[in-house]
Amino acid sequence: MKVKVDQERCQGHTLCAMRAPEVFELDDVDGHSSPVSEDVPPGQEGAVQEAVRSCPERAISVS
Numbered sequence: 001m002k003v004k005v006d007q008e009r010c011q012g013h014t015l016c017a018m019r020a021p022e023v024f025e026l027d028d029v030d031g032h033s034s035p036v037s038e039d040v041p042p043g044q045e046g047a048v049q050e051a052v053r054s055c056p057e058r059a060i061s062v063s
């Protein structure tokens with residue numbers, strides 16, 4: 001599974017990082033999220049799906 005965050009849409013709500021803290025890191029300055037790695041680590045797929053559902057901006061996409 002691969003994950004991306006659309007930086008144009010992300011508003012830094014941090015919900016994704018609360019759902020999947022091992023997958024998303026937040027920028028120190030603006031709080032915007034980006035994946036630690038495009039490849040989702042084994043066992044984190046469910047947490048990533050929760051993050052997708054939790055994002056109010058629909059900024060997270062998986063493939």
Ligand code: SF4
Nearest residue numbers: 010011013014016055
């Ligand atoms: S939940 Fe969505 S808008 Fe909020 S930081 Fe994560 S990707 Fe960005």
